[in-house]
Amino acid sequence: MDQAEATEKIVAALKKKAKTKSKFYFNDLAKILDEKPRAAKKFINAMVIDEVLEYWSSGSTSMYGLKGAGKQSAGEGED
Amino acid sequence: MAKFETPFLDQLETGPWPSFVSDLKQEAESRAKNERNIEYQIPQDCCDDLLGVVELSYKHGRTHWKHGGIVGVFGYGGGVIGRYCDQPEMFPGVAAFHTMRVNQPSGKFYTTKFLEDLCELWERRGSGLTNMHGATGDIIFLGTTTEQLEEVFWELGHNLNQDIGGSGSNLRTPSCCIGQARCEYACFDTQDICHDLTNEYQDELHRPAFPYKFKFKFDGCPNCCVASIARSDLSFIGTWRDDIRIDQKAVKAYIGGEFPPNAGAHAGRDWGPFDIQKEVIDLCPTKCMRYEDGKLEVNTPECTRCMHCINVMPRALRVGNDKGASLLVGAKAPILDGAQMATLLVPFIKIESPYTEIKETVIEPIWDWWMEEGKNRERLGELIKREGFQKVLEVTGFKADPRMIKEPRSNPYVFWKEDEVPGGFKRDINEFRKFHQR
Missing domain, CATH: 3.30.413.10 (Sulfite Reductase Hemoprotein, domain 1)
Known part of the structure; x- marks a missing residue:
């Protein structure tokens, strides 16, 4: 798999779930790519550098999401 | 003159221990006076607003912080913990008040200059409030705005030769x-x-x-x-794998009262003369020691390295050589x-x-x-x-x-x-x- 193919897979899968979920654990992304974690990490890091994905952190746990996706207010019907 | 009345926080200061409230007030006052003419890059009264929001949390019995977020420095997925206040109109100085974790030097050795440089940077680009050190061991910088994160990171890396630490699902700062x-x-x-x-x-x-x-x-x-x-x-x-090294002369010196046990710790009251049987031999968890005919012996295969005997008589007992x-x-x-x-x-x-x-x-x-x-x-x-x-x-x-x-x-x-x-x-x-x- 090359980077473009990986990006396409991730973007398509995340957009499909965008209505219900905007933040994903690293393992979820590795499963989408069907790669071992270390191989998946290279693709996912490149997507962060390319600003396709962005990190989200609670301080103790990290997650990934499509850049700009998922505002809590929208999720709770306040927008 | 304080920006907010803080009766709940004032009460915290009346306890027997040093209070973080006093520290916050001290920093708030120092920022208000600005005797060193620092060009503050985040609101000068952020510490006053911090006191205000903490007071309000005590009053309401609920937090006014929103925790976590997408903030960070470019390419890094850790080291910054997003914090926002949910009453930004009332407390604009802490509307965004992110924490940064900075990788501490190994063993926490500092030069005075380095500490001064860290403090100068954080006074200028952050709240001036630090936690030395957090539970993870990092230098914790408490409170800055989103715009300042990259600036602080750049100065840490380029001027102080220091990286930020770990947070989130990462290896944490060793x-x-x-x-x-x-x-x-x-x-x-x-x-x-x-x-x-x-x-x-x-x-x-x-x-x-x-x-x-x-x-x-x-x-x-x-x-x-x-x-x-x-x-x-x-x-x-x-x-260590071999025997605890024993200096029998020094053991006798402890027994004779020439050396204070525990290197002089617990010397605040008179515990009576040192009793090697009661204070060392009987407290050995595996009973691997004995003191007979003026000689201390340790049965090494039974020793679990609990350190008690070494801590009590550090001049007589030393860890082994095969470490x-x-x-x-x-x-x-x-x-x-x-x-x-x-x-x-x-x-x-x-x-x-x-x-x-x-x-x-x-x-x-x-x-x-x-x-x-x-x-x-x-x-x-x-x-x-x-x-x-x-x-x-x-x-x-x-x-x-x-x-x-x-x-x-x-x-x-x-x-x-x-x-x-x-x-x-x-x-x-x-x-x-x-x-x-x-």
Whole structure:
């Protein structure tokens, strides 16, 4: 798999779930790519550098999401 | 003149201990006066607003902080913890008030100049409030705006030669005791391995791909000054294989009262003359010592390196010469669902630069296993409980050892596989019946 193919897979899968979920654990992304974690990490890091994905952190746990996706207010019907 | 009345916080200051409230007030006052003409890059009154929001939280009995977010420095998935106030109109100075974790120097050695530079940077680009050090060991910078994050990071990296630390699902900032720099008990160079692994695993520190946090901690001896055994996923504890070195003349000097026991600690009251039987021999957890005919003896195979005798008589007893470390895995100290102590994985290993054996046979196989099998937010210790300690032995290649269990049958998660047992699990029932009736 090359980077473009990986990006396409991730973007398509995340957009499909965008209505219900905007933040994903690293393992979820590795499963989408069907790669071992270390191989998946290279693709996912490149997507962060390319600003396709962005990190989200609670301080103790990290997650990934499509850049700009998922505002809590929208999720709770306040927008 | 304070910006907000803070009756609840004022009450906190009346207790017997130093109060963080007094520190906040001191910093608020200092920023208001600005006697050093600092060009503040975040609101000058942020500490006043911080006092205000904390007071309001006490009044309402609920927090006014929103925790977490997408903030960080470019390319890093850790080191910054987003914090926002949910009353930004009332407290604009802390509307965004992010925490930054800065990688502390190994052993926490500082020059005065470096400390001054850190403080100067944080006064100018942050709130001026720090926590030296947080539970992870990092230098904690408390409170700055989103715009200042990259600026602080740039100055730390370019002017102070300092990186930010770990947070989130990353390797957390490794931390070590003061080690051989100051302590005669240290059995390996804690600072060197801490620094080496910090550099080696930069990717794991800054780009989150673990199921959850992972901590290394390095204790030079079993006194465990950084409590690695209780709170790190991979704990390094210095130990030795040969005999405790005994200076019999110095033992007599302790008994004769020439040297104060415990290096003079607990000297605040008169405990009477030193009694080696009561204070050392009888307190040995494995009863491996005796003092007879003016001679102290230690039965080394029974000694569990509890350090008590060495701590009481440091001039008479010294750790052995054949030094290394024990490696333990799986500790955690969470606030919510209960602490777990580490389990011994490697009874003894030499700790020598460039630490290749440790990296290749312990750290990396464990990470590969945990990254593949660990559930989201599952610490290594929880995975070990779920899949069994045998699995750790399998992935690392270490053989089961009696020292890995506390006592027979107390570790129910150590099992044997059929191919590891001579003859397997099947038996010849007729042969068995020759000796045992139905």
